Amino acid sequence: MLSDRQLLIFQVIVDDFIRSAQPVGSRSLSKKEEIQFSSATIRNEMADLEELGFLEKTHTSSGRIPSEKGYRFYVDHLLSPQQLDAKDVDSVRSIFAERIFEMEKLVQKSAKILSELTNYTSIVLGPAVRENKLRRIQIVPLNNEAAIAIIVTDTGYVENKMFHLPPGIDTGDIEKFVNILNERLTGVPLEELNSKIYKEVAFVLSQHIRSYDAMLSSIADSLKLPVNERLFFGGKTNMLSQPEFHDFVKIKNLLTMIEHEEDMYDIIRQNPSGINVKIGKENGVSAMEDCSLITATYSIASEQLGTIAILGPTRMEYSRVISLLQFLSTDLSTALTKLYQSK
Amino acid sequence: MLSDRQLLIFQVIVDDFIRSAQPVGSRSLSKKEEIQFSSATIRNEMADLEELGFLEKTHTSSGRIPSEKGYRFYVDHLLSPQQLDAKDVDSVRSIFAERIFEMEKLVQKSAKILSELTNYTSIVLGPAVRENKLRRIQIVPLNNEAAIAIIVTDTGYVENKMFHLPPGIDTGDIEKFVNILNERLTGVPLEELNSKIYKEVAFVLSQHIRSYDAMLSSIADSLKLPVNERLFFGGKTNMLSQPEFHDFVKIKNLLTMIEHEEDMYDIIRQNPSGINVKIGKENGVSAMEDCSLITATYSIASEQLGTIAILGPTRMEYSRVISLLQFLSTDLSTALTKLYQSK
DNA sequence: GTTAGCACTCTTTTATAACGAGTGCTAAAT
DNA sequence: ATTTAGCACTCGTTATAAAAGAGTGCTAAC
Numbered sequence: 001m002l003s004d005r006q007l008l009i010f011q012v013i014v015d016d017f018i019r020s021a022q023p024v025g026s027r028s029l030s031k032k033e034e035i036q037f038s039s040a041t042i043r044n045e046m047a048d049l050e051e052l053g054f055l056e057k058t059h060t061s062s063g064r065i066p067s068e069k070g071y072r073f074y075v076d077h078l079l080s081p082q083q084l085d086a087k088d089v090d091s092v093r094s095i096f097a098e099r100i101f102e103m104e105k106l107v108q109k110s111a112k113i114l115s116e117l118t119n120y121t122s123i124v125l126g127p128a129v130r131e132n133k134l135r136r137i138q139i140v141p142l143n144n145e146a147a148i149a150i151i152v153t154d155t156g157y158v159e160n161k162m163f164h165l166p167p168g169i170d171t172g173d174i175e176k177f178v179n180i181l182n183e184r185l186t187g188v189p190l191e192e193l194n195s196k197i198y199k200e201v202a203f204v205l206s207q208h209i210r211s212y213d214a215m216l217s218s219i220a221d222s223l224k225l226p227v228n229e230r231l232f233f234g235g236k237t238n239m240l241s242q243p244e245f246h247d248f249v250k251i252k253n254l255l256t257m258i259e260h261e262e263d264m265y266d267i268i269r270q271n272p273s274g275i276n277v278k279i280g281k282e283n284g285v286s287a288m289e290d291c292s293l294i295t296a297t298y299s300i301a302s303e304q305l306g307t308i309a310i311l312g313p314t315r316m317e318y319s320r321v322i323s324l325l326q327f328l329s330t331d332l333s334t335a336l337t338k339l340y341q342s343k
Numbered sequence: 344m345l346s347d348r349q350l351l352i353f354q355v356i357v358d359d360f361i362r363s364a365q366p367v368g369s370r371s372l373s374k375k376e377e378i379q380f381s382s383a384t385i386r387n388e389m390a391d392l393e394e395l396g397f398l399e400k401t402h403t404s405s406g407r408i409p410s411e412k413g414y415r416f417y418v419d420h421l422l423s424p425q426q427l428d429a430k431d432v433d434s435v436r437s438i439f440a441e442r443i444f445e446m447e448k449l450v451q452k453s454a455k456i457l458s459e460l461t462n463y464t465s466i467v468l469g470p471a472v473r474e475n476k477l478r479r480i481q482i483v484p485l486n487n488e489a490a491i492a493i494i495v496t497d498t499g500y501v502e503n504k505m506f507h508l509p510p511g512i513d514t515g516d517i518e519k520f521v522n523i524l525n526e527r528l529t530g531v532p533l534e535e536l537n538s539k540i541y542k543e544v545a546f547v548l549s550q551h552i553r554s555y556d557a558m559l560s561s562i563a564d565s566l567k568l569p570v571n572e573r574l575f576f577g578g579k580t581n582m583l584s585q586p587e588f589h590d591f592v593k594i595k596n597l598l599t600m601i602e603h604e605e606d607m608y609d610i611i612r613q614n615p616s617g618i619n620v621k622i623g624k625e626n627g628v629s630a631m632e633d634c635s636l637i638t639a640t641y642s643i644a645s646e647q648l649g650t651i652a653i654l655g656p657t658r659m660e661y662s663r664v665i666s667l668l669q670f671l672s673t674d675l676s677t678a679l680t681k682l683y684q685s686k
Numbered sequence: 687g688t689t690a691g692c693a694c695t696c697t698t699t700t701a702t703a704a705c706g707a708g709t710g711c712t713a714a715a716t
Numbered sequence: 717a718t719t720t721a722g723c724a725c726t727c728g729t730t731a732t733a734a735a736a737g738a739g740t741g742c743t744a745a746c
Binding site for chain 2: 101102135136138140142146148150152154155156158160162163236237240241246248251252255256259
């Protein structure tokens with residue numbers, strides 16, 4: 001569909017604009033060594049590329065910038081899987097250098113490094129605990145009225161919630177109660193806990209414990225997991241350095257959007273596994289229409305755990321970011337699998 | 344030291360500037376109804392106030408704005424304890440409307456409401472767990488190599504940490520170990536845990552458990568509390584709407600500073616109990632030299648728990664914010680005392 | 687098919703002037 | 717002895733115009 005020359009010109013324009021953030025003109029293009037034809041020829045090609053919808057002008061006599069369709073094409077067809085810079089490799093590896101133990105810490109550090117490396121904003125979702133299996137339930141009474149329910153999963157994730165004790169319950173009952181829960185529920189994935197409690201455990205409890213139901217509903221309520229997986233951010237303010245956001249309305253909208261965790265959660269979470277690129281309006285949110293979002297998923301063995309994402313301007317270093325995310329998500333998956341698979 | 348007329352003029356200037364963010368001129372002042380003298384008189388007084396260091400000009404022929412010294416004087420001497428708006432009272436009360444249980448939730452909601460009410464940034468530190476008393480230690484083994492240590496305090500605070508199990512330890516030993524810890528350490532304030540473990544518990548353990556020391560040091564290490572109390576923020580991006588921050592360098596520095604949790608932690612934490620106002624350079628941080636920080640502490644009974652703070656431009660609604668913080672911190676203290684004092 | 691040349695467009699920069707809000711000072715009024 | 721009216725002056729802001737510069741589209745020559 002596009003001639004080789006058009007491809008070449010298009011690619012150079014995109015690369016140049018990604019680097020400089022300035023519209024690219026025919027004259028400056030003609031001076032590049034990889035381009036051998038005159039500025040007039042380039043102008044003709046550029047006009048064609050614009051007609052095809054790959055380029056845009058900011059005003060009648062300006063140079064060209066890539067359109068969203070252009071970026072999409074660039075990402076889909078012009079991005080050769082590029083070798084990652086040795087420095088970048090080192091930086092990513094440094095995440096795993098210390099023998100970090102908790103998943104969350106690892107994931108948090110990943111977010112930090114990613115944002116420093118790219119100078120964009122990084123967002124990491126996870127790790128998902130939905131499919132974690134229950135390791136232990138504990139109940140710690142605080143006083144006559146309240147107690148804490150604690151659950152621990154096989155990956156070391158701990159969740160806790162305070163609840164009211166039914167009046168008049170005694171410690172022996174609580175202990176029995178917990179023992180029954182542990183007997184019946186250990187090994188059950190968190191997402192099935194709630195239904196399992198009512199379907200299978202309630203009956204057993206009823207036979208052993210007076211007034212079990214008040215407590216059971218308190219507990220079941222407390223354990224209404226999955227708790228939203230947490231989001232971790234890195235470099236929230238990095239976008240302030242991007243020239244396209246030297247505009248108070250834009251930056252305010254964007255930062256406000258980022259602060260709004262529930263929305264971000266939905267946006268990140270809806271991405272399918274593997275690498276994913278959403279460009280500009282594809283994000284479906286007006287605050288992000290000058291942004292691109294690249295996501296990658298990570299997993300333990302084949303079980304998808306979470307998502308790493310980079311949010312940058314549409315004029316983003318797609319190639320490098322994609323390589324980075326690919327590399328990091330693979331490494332993260334490997335590390336986590338090694339840590340938690342070897343039960 | 345200052346005449347009544349000077350006080351009046353000064354107060355009106357500050358109030359006006361706080362409202363409008365515009366330098367205040369003599370003519371516009373003379374038109375206010377509370378001011379009965381001519382603009383020329385006002386000019387003379389303003390010149391004197393400037394000489395005394397309470398006012399500044401932005402350029403030779405501009406109106407006046409309050410200097411930092413001026414704000415300091417205003418806060419220290421001109422602020423009458425003002426009645427809080429009925430709306431504000433309602434909003435603050437709404438924090439306690441739902442019967443919230445966990446301290447952290449309460450504190451988080453306070454941060455949110457405060458920032459919405461003021462359109463400044465709110466920062467809440469706490470609640471401190473240093474003096475919380477240990478209620479229970481649990482150890483949950485995950486596999487042969489790792490286990491989770493969980494501690495629960497009398498206020499329902501839960502902290503957990505993963506640690507390595509010494510090779511070859513058996514479950515019976517772990518159980519004994521935990522029982523001894525609980526016997527000896529229940530009721531001990533978190534901040535004393537570490538020393539107590541080594542001084543009093545180590546010996547007992549040594550008599551009952553083989554290879555106790557490897558595990559003890561893992562655990563003690565894990566429990567190296569107090570974990571920094573957490574910071575909660577509200578309205579991080581609110582400062583973007585303040586006209587004094589319509590400057591990319593300033594806003595970037597400020598937001599970056601805010602993101603840097605450790606620094607913020609120190610800044611908030613160092614404030615003594617009660618209401619505290621830091622104006623501009625008094626904050627000692629260049630990123631905050633156009634800001635004022637107002638802090639208030641909250642407590643359970645007489646034990647100080649944490650700090651609520653509002654970060655705004657130096658041109659801040661001091662009177663209203665101080666009233667708000669005073670009111671909220673009192674209410675928060677009362678609510679928490681009621682919840683947790685009645686053990 | 688390619689390219690040199692040129693008129694034209696539009697932004698950015700620079701210069702200049704006009705405006706206006708505000709001051710400080712002097713001299714008159716109270 | 718204050719207070720105030722009056723006025724010259726300052727300086728930032730706004731408006732206008734002109735010049736510069738980067739880039740385009742089109743035509744005609746190569």
